[in-house]
Amino acid sequence: MFYREAGQFKDNYAADRAVFPILQDRIGLGVILLAAFLVVPLLGNAFFLNSIMTPFLIMALGAIGLNILVGYTGLLSLGTGAFMGVGAYAAYKLTTSFPQVNVLIWVMCSGFFAAAVGAVFGLPSLRIKGFYLAVATLAAQFFLQWSFVRVGWLYNHDPSGAIQIPARTLFGLPITGPHATPLTQYLVVLSIVVFMTLIASNIVHGRIGRSWMAVRDMDIAAQLMGIRLLPTKLLAFAVSSFFCGVAGALMVFFWLGAAEPVVFDINLSFKILFMVIIGGLGSLIGCFLGAALIHVLPIVIRMLPLGGDAAMVEHLTFLLVGALIIFFLIVEPHGLAQLWRLLKQKLRVWPFPY
Amino acid sequence: MTAPLTLYGDPSARSSLARGETLLKVSDVSLSFGGVKAITKVSFDIRKGEIRAIIGPNGAGKTSMLNVINGFYHPQQGEISYRGAARARMKPYQAASQGIARTFQNVALFKGMSALDNIMVGRTLKMKRGLFWQMLRKGPAMDEEVAHRRVVEDIIDFLQIEAIRKTPVGKLPYGLQKRVELGRALAMEPELLLLDEPMAGMNLEEKEDMCRYILDLNSQFGVTIALIEHDIGVVMDLSDRVVVLEYGHKIADGVPDEVKADPRVIDAYLGVAH
Ligand SMILES: Nc1ncnc2c1ncn2[C@@H]1O[C@H](COP(=O)(O)OP(=O)(O)O)[C@@H](O)[C@H]1O
Ligand SMILES: [Mg+2]
Numbered sequence: 001m002f003y004r005e006a007g008q009f010k011d012n013y014a015a016d017r018a019v020f021p022i023l024q025d026r027i028g029l030g031v032i033l034l035a036a037f038l039v040v041p042l043l044g045n046a047f048f049l050n051s052i053m054t055p056f057l058i059m060a061l062g063a064i065g066l067n068i069l070v071g072y073t074g075l076l077s078l079g080t081g082a083f084m085g086v087g088a089y090a091a092y093k094l095t096t097s098f099p100q101v102n103v104l105i106w107v108m109c110s111g112f113f114a115a116a117v118g119a120v121f122g123l124p125s126l127r128i129k130g131f132y133l134a135v136a137t138l139a140a141q142f143f144l145q146w147s148f149v150r151v152g153w154l155y156n157h158d159p160s161g162a163i164q165i166p167a168r169t170l171f172g173l174p175i176t177g178p179h180a181t182p183l184t185q186y187l188v189v190l191s192i193v194v195f196m197t198l199i200a201s202n203i204v205h206g207r208i209g210r211s212w213m214a215v216r217d218m219d220i221a222a223q224l225m226g227i228r229l230l231p232t233k234l235l236a237f238a239v240s241s242f243f244c245g246v247a248g249a250l251m252v253f254f255w256l257g258a259a260e261p262v263v264f265d266i267n268l269s270f271k272i273l274f275m276v277i278i279g280g281l282g283s284l285i286g287c288f289l290g291a292a293l294i295h296v297l298p299i300v301i302r303m304l305p306l307g308g309d310a311a312m313v314e315h316l317t318f319l320l321v322g323a324l325i326i327f328f329l330i331v332e333p334h335g336l337a338q339l340w341r342l343l344k345q346k347l348r349v350w351p352f353p354y
Numbered sequence: 355m356t357a358p359l360t361l362y363g364d365p366s367a368r369s370s371l372a373r374g375e376t377l378l379k380v381s382d383v384s385l386s387f388g389g390v391k392a393i394t395k396v397s398f399d400i401r402k403g404e405i406r407a408i409i410g411p412n413g414a415g416k417t418s419m420l421n422v423i424n425g426f427y428h429p430q431q432g433e434i435s436y437r438g439a440a441r442a443r444m445k446p447y448q449a450a451s452q453g454i455a456r457t458f459q460n461v462a463l464f465k466g467m468s469a470l471d472n473i474m475v476g477r478t479l480k481m482k483r484g485l486f487w488q489m490l491r492k493g494p495a496m497d498e499e500v501a502h503r504r505v506v507e508d509i510i511d512f513l514q515i516e517a518i519r520k521t522p523v524g525k526l527p528y529g530l531q532k533r534v535e536l537g538r539a540l541a542m543e544p545e546l547l548l549l550d551e552p553m554a555g556m557n558l559e560e561k562e563d564m565c566r567y568i569l570d571l572n573s574q575f576g577v578t579i580a581l582i583e584h585d586i587g588v589v590m591d592l593s594d595r596v597v598v599l600e601y602g603h604k605i606a607d608g609v610p611d612e613v614k615a616d617p618r619v620i621d622a623y624l625g626v627a628h
Contacts, residue, residue: 013503014496202491206499207481210467214475217464224424225542226450226479235485282466 036190041183050182050255056295057186057193058250063275063287064200065243070273071281072204073236074216075125079118079137080244080272082144085264086114087245088252089154092163096156103168103176104188107249114245115238117144122237126230141266148261162260165253176253185254192250196243201284203239212236213282244272274321278328280335289336294321361508361543362575368453368545369437373403376438377546377578378423383432385418392418393429394602400546405572405579407589410599411622416582417459419599420548423580424449424456437545451479455544457535459551459582465524469534472523473509476541477502509537513567529560536567547571549581553588561588568592590614598622 090113094106121140167177174180214222252259279290298317378400385393393415421427487495590610598606606616
């Protein structure tokens with residue numbers, strides 16, 4: 001009844017090509033942003049901010065990166081964890097080598113390093129697809145993780161083998177290191193994630209996004225439209241890895257504070273992939289829904305009075321996530337995002353059945 | 355308001371050939387796959403502004419010929435000249451940038467995208483704004499998007515598919531999919547449009563619509579069209595000239611009445627029931 005486009009006439013194509021053409025959607029987005037920037041900081045305690053919200057946003061950003069590749073361009077990658085690692089190590093090297101430059105600049109720049117590495121490992125995608133490409137990205141995953149362990153220069157030869165994030169400030173306010181509060185870190189991460197989601201949304205709704213989807217759906221016809229496969233796929237790898245790289249840097253700088261190479265292992269790649277599958281291939285909203293489910297679910301299970309030990313909780317989580325993945329792969333390949341869309345469709349015609 | 359940018363509004367996108375001059379010339383082209391000879395020493399030409407039909411029984415090599423013309427297959431022998439110049443071995447995207455567009459025998463749309471976005475993909479080569487502006491989706495990038503959307507809306511009106519523009523093409527009936535595919539090819543504003551059995555699997559009404567679109571394109575915008583079609587009545591009505599292939603060989607070439615009267619064609623094609 002209240003959610004519909006009736007009466008909202010688009011008098012120009014720019015309005016019709018807007019990402020959220022329906023007014024209620026724009027209001028809804030505004031409410032969510034308002035809640036994220038004001039209500040969550042006011043009401044959330046340190047645990048909620050640091051253990052739920054900040055990692056959720058970071059994972060969602062990583063999922064956006066992977067979704068650009070898998071969901072929009074149709075190229076399967078299992079190297080997400082490693083590409084996130086490249087961002088983290090690049091940002092670490094940059095801020096320890098040039099501490100006078102603001103850390104946020106280095107966090108964003110780390111994306112370029114991940115993009116370059118991603119594009120190199122994306123080269124085989126011209127010749128191979130699907131399962132074989134996944135294996136090639138797996139090679140990237142293992143090679144990069146090996147570098148994080150073996151190349152001492154990357155972690156400044158720290159005897160622990162881990163990267164320790166130094167204290168850095170923004171306008172005099174500590175944003176990394178032991179004195180940064182969960183609230184400031186949350187707000188920094190939120191701002192970056194909102195900004196980058198907007199950029200991703202703009203890209204996928206324009207010419208470049210359409211080229212990616214064309215390659216995904218029918219690469220022969222795409223070539224006929226003048227789309228060159230190699231540059232298009234490499235751009236997808238680069239942009240995707242940029243997002244993953246920044247997510248990786250955010251992860252150590254604003255959440256973990258320190259990271260060993262094992263943080264960026266294949267488990268992280270799979271975790272992000274599951275978020276994309278459950279959230280919905282080719283949907284940005286789905287990235288947030290998937291990240292929320294996969295990241296928050298274990299925390300909720302842990303808080304339930306089940307009486308079991310830690311191992312039991314972990315197994316239960318695996319079981320549930322596994323069941324969800326099978327459910328979505330079989331029943332709803334477009335994930336939570338599609339369920340959300342169906343719900344909106346129902347709402348649009350409510351109270352009539354169709 | 356910016357100046358109206360409508361379909362075929364930019365003459366510089368086309369060659370300067372006059373109507374009736376040779377646009378494409380295929381000389382002694384042979385193509386084989388391993389031992390299978392798909393095309394054997396076929397020569398014919400397509401003139402600017404005409405509707406040229408390619409007919410023949412299944413497996414005659416018609417689709418292969420279109421694939422040679424737009425660079426998917428590379429013939430082992432023979433030569434192709436386009437817009438008056440001999441053409442080197444080329445890739446499909448190069449053919450696209452030289453004004454050659456096509457539709458497929460089995461619809462090859464982008465299944466996950468709406469009809470509108472499918473047709474917008476046809477504008478890709480004409481859109482110039484790079485990654486930086488795409489990230490902002492403001493100013494020049496949005497102006498460009500809107501200008502091309504306007505052209506695409508013209509195409510949507512022309513093909514009478516207003517009602518389904520936002521529908522994912524995978525959900526459309528076959529006849530409409532074929533129409534959207536024509537729209538996508540048209541969005542490239544091609545000089546030479548290759549249509550591979552555009553009416554296959556359509557009912558009579560849909561066929562009539564499609565015929566009308568093809569004739570209108572040809573007469574309103576001067577698009578040169580190469581058409582593969584099985585419905586012989588349609589071919590005789592639409593086309594200016596017909597080339598007939600059989601087992602990869604050319605067996606006849608000429609205006610419809612000539613071809614219809616050719617005894618080899620009657621034996622090979624018109625005589626047999628389908
Ligand atoms: N990619 C290919 N690989 C092997 N053989 C092919 C290929 N494409 C076409 N052919 C063969 O070439 C011949 C002509 O096919 P085609 O051009 O599709 O005929 P038509 O479109 O006239 O029905 C057929 O014998 C077909 O089997
Ligand atoms: Mg064929």
